[in-house]
Amino acid sequence: MLDQKLFLTASDVSLYMSVSKPMAYKIIKKLNDELDAKGYLTIAGKVNRNYFEQKIYCSNTAMEVSHASL
Numbered sequence: 796m797l798d799q800k801l802f803l804t805a806s807d808v809s810l811y812m813s814v815s816k817p818m819a820y821k822i823i824k825k826l827n828d829e830l831d832a833k834g835y836l837t838i839a840g841k842v843n844r845n846y847f848e849q850k851i852y853c854s855n856t857a858m859e860v861s862h863a864s865l
Contacts, residue, residue, distance in 0.1 A: 803823075826842045
């Protein structure tokens with residue numbers, strides 16, 4: 796389902812992250828604001844799936860740095 800869409804809706808984000816729809820809209824707004832600041836075109840109420848996944852998943856390098864500081 797989610798892997799076939801280019802853009803995710805608040806319902807998708809809500810299900811994916813187990814949060815309420817209002818919280819999903821806040822997450823989408825934050826991510827779209829970041830994309831807008833970088834000069835990308837955004838759609839209100841939807842977020843680019845690739846950017847969403849990039850922000851949600853940590854890279855191995857980021858995880859190693861986090862564990863090293865513990």
